[in-house]
Amino acid sequence: MEEATTDGRVLRGEATRERVLDAAERLFAAEGFDAVSIRRIAAEAGVTLGVVGFHGGSKQKLFRTVLERRVEALNAARRARLAELRAQDATLEMRDLVDGYLTPYLDHASRGDPQWRAYARLIARIVSDDRWYPEVGGLYDPVAQEYLDAMHELRPGVPREELVTALTLTVASMLSLVASRARIAGLSGREAGGPMDYRETLIAFCLGGIEAVAAHGR
Template sequence: MIENALPVQTDGRLLRGEATRERVLDAAERLFAAEGFDAVSIRRIAAEAGVTLGVVGFHGGPKQNLMRTVLERRVEALSTRRLAALEALRAANSPPALRDLVDAYLTPYLEYASQGDPQWRAYARLIARIANDDRWYPSVGGLYDPVAREYLQAMQQARPDAPQQELATALTLTVASMLSLVASRARIAGLSNRAPGSPMEYRDTLITFCMGGIDAVSST
């Protein structure tokens, strides 16, 4: 019995530590999303998470590193789904159709954003904030670019005559449209006199819109 006690205690400590880490990251995500990175202090994050300053430092490090960690856990989930979708497309059809590639890249984010999880809503607001701020690219671009490059390569195979710069620009603008749609659908609702729908309800319209731009630049 004594031999079994230590692993149980160790597992308990690990579980509590992981729960605390998630609480810190959740708090940072909410505050960064609501107020912006510059306006939020580590002390505010600690108070929001109900932990000490040292606990925030232990789980997140300096504020810049904490931001990257907040983003990293979401990117990991998105990248897993996007790569699985890309592999499925490659297995079914080589090269995959361009519209299918756009769908496979956009849909995982739309699905997560449509689940009603308040933390994913916070992430949506946060990534919309930093996507338009070039200072973040050197520190967080490496989180997003590897999968984007995989898709860009597949797009190039689907449209071999299209200049790579044009396709890269089109993919970047496609992502910007996706982020804008998820972060705020209030104006769409206002102009159409309807209640805002979930991001997934706009999926077909978003893909068609983005494909129009991609088709235009890749056929020149």
């Protein structure tokens, strides 16, 4: 029942904790906070009821923990991309910024392991919810601001609020694509194809949208 890390430290509880968080992530992503009970999370994780409370605290605390667990990984990936772009000699392009912001999410959401896909769906759910977004959305804001700074350097004449709106709509488009693949396939009358066929279309859409807003905002 035990697992050993590479450095030899033994952890019994830490592995259980991860299982609980994974189970909560899957269920919350699929059905939302209110539809999922702690008992179902326990069953999904293969532990007893009390263990969820022991590792996760209250239901709200557990939910917040799930939401916060992967923020740093995403922020780091986006920051790395931005740093990479700034380090290179060639001029910064708007397309690179859009790509740099969307790709870390899309990679995890489409090709990565199921847990990341669940997390992506969970974020898509949270973003239209006044009850949860204020608690967690702010964690993504600092990096968004860095990208907004870069966008502002690129299009100095455009009011920042216009860029904010454009980036918000970009994020919304990104999240909706994760949640809507099946629907798009249905509307266009064919089966869902390979993994994330729509990535290029998404980037084209967002880039075109941002450029149009920039042009419109003088």
